[in-house]
Amino acid sequence: MTVSNPHRSAALLHDLFGWHIRWEGPSMSAGHTIHIGTDEQYIALYSNPTVHAADPKFNKGEPMNHIGVTVEDLDAVEAKVVAAGLKPFGHDDYDPGRRFYFFDWNGIEWEVVSYE
Structure with missing residues (x-):
C-alpha cells in the first residue's frame, strides 16, 4: 500500500494488532518500504518522495x-x-x-x- 509515512502507519498497525516489522529498506523510485505483519503474513507499506505527507491524494477503491x-x-x-x-x-x-x-x-x- 502506498502511504504518506510508512513509519507512522507501521506504528499504528503494531499498536492496534500487535504486528511486527519483518523487513524494512529502500525500494523502487527512491522509496522506502516496511513489511509489517505476523510470521505468516504481512502488508507492505511503501512511500517515495512524490507522495506528499501533508495532502495525500488517494481515491477509495482504486484499486482497493x-x-x-x-x-x-x-x-x-x-x-x-x-x-x-x-x-x-x-x-x-x-x-x-x-x-x-x-x-x-x-x-x-x-x-x-x-x-x-
Missing part, C-alpha cells in the same frame, strides 16, 4: 476497497484507534460478529471485526 482484520478485543482496538486521533464509524453487530471501520491518515479504509 478496504482491509479487514480480525481481533479478539474489538473495544480495546477501537480505543487505540481513537487515541491515535482517528474516527471509528460503521459500527455493526452482524452474523457472525461485531465490527467497525476507520480511515487512516492516507484515506485507507480498515474494517476491524471480532467473531467472539
Whole structure:
C-alpha cells in the first residue's frame, strides 16, 4: 500500500494488532518500504518522495476497497484507534460478529471485526 509515512502507519498497525516489522529498506523510485505483519503474513507499506505527507491524494477503491482484520478485543482496538486521533464509524453487530471501520491518515479504509 502506498502511504504518506510508512513509519507512522507501521506504528499504528503494531499498536492496534500487535504486528511486527519483518523487513524494512529502500525500494523502487527512491522509496522506502516496511513489511509489517505476523510470521505468516504481512502488508507492505511503501512511500517515495512524490507522495506528499501533508495532502495525500488517494481515491477509495482504486484499486482497493478496504482491509479487514480480525481481533479478539474489538473495544480495546477501537480505543487505540481513537487515541491515535482517528474516527471509528460503521459500527455493526452482524452474523457472525461485531465490527467497525476507520480511515487512516492516507484515506485507507480498515474494517476491524471480532467473531467472539
